[in-house]
Amino acid sequence: MNTNTLPTDELKKYGIINEDNSYSKKLNADDIQKFLQGYTIVADNDKSRATFQLTDNNTKLKVIHLERDKNLPEILKNSKDRVEYTDIQKVSNNLLPEFSTLEKKAFIFDKETNKVVEFDFIKNARELTAIIADKKNTEELNRYIAELLKLKSFLQDKIVQFPEMAKKITNDLNIVSKEFNTVAGISEKQNHSQKQEKSNVQLNVNDPDVYQDANRMREEESQDQDEEIQKSRGFRR
Known part of the structure; x- marks a missing residue:
């Protein structure tokens, strides 16, 4: 790993380092160390998001600009009352000029830490499903199912539009489909249980x-x- 050939001009352009080559005060020592090891820095501002990653032995800076369908303050506020979902679309990428991916996120308020935690539908799929299922809330479960269906439909369309990217997209689609089947099964059990309880009440009366x-x-x-x-x-x- 080479730390002497950093793309300083670009790093200064995006405020990652200052004019005197010191790192931004927004980054702590752990952030800086991980960044130099190839981890991604994420910067959010209202509906905009940018990711920064060092590549080619730390000689180049990979920048991806994204746009969210909701502004961040709104998301953080709403997530305290319910699970808040948002779509993030890539404005630019290094794959194909006309290829645009969709990142679907869930923001959940953690009462223990008093913080809002962000979960990715693909990267944090199993953890996200477990958290929502553990809520045992039919409304939340149905909202999650609807979001999974949206993402599933998007990925299916992309496979048809971009067959050259089919392998990567199919991997994501398989993850989403697996979580959908899991949640649909949980929902079916809950509905059956509710119908059984209702039936028992009616039986007692009738x-x-x-x-x-x-x-x-x-x-x-x-x-x-x-x-x-x-x-x-x-x-x-």
């Missing part, structure tokens, strides 16, 4: 055996009352 037992009790009580009346009348004689 069960003919219950009414027959009640009628028998009323008949027996009526007979007992008649006998008491007859005894009473006989006693007065």
Whole structure:
């Protein structure tokens, strides 16, 4: 790894390093070390997002510009009440000029840390599904299913449009399809359980055996009352 041939002009252009070649105060020592090892720096501003990564033995800076469908303050605010979903579209990339990928994210408020955590539908698929399933909230589950279907449809269209990228897109599609099947199964079990509970309630109210037992009790009580009346009348004689 070469740290002496950094693309300083580009790093200064994007504010990663200062004019005196010191690193931005927004980056801590751990961020800087990871960046030099090939990790990506992410910068968010309203609806815009940019990612920065050093490549070619730290001699080049790979920059990808993205645009989100919602602004960040809105996402952070809404995520405190429910899971907030957002789509991020690449404005530029190094794959094909006309090829544009879609990143779908979920923002979830973590009550233990009091922070909003971002999850990627592909990279954090299993973890995201587990968190939403653990909420045991039918509405949240259905919203997640709808977002998975949107992403699945997008990827299926891209395979047809860009067959040369089919292998990579298919890998992502398989991940999304697996999570969809998992969540759909959970949803089906929840719906079945709710229907069973509703059926049990109706059975308690409408069960003919219950009414027959009640009628028998009323008949027996009526007979007992008649006998008491007859005894009473006989006693007065």
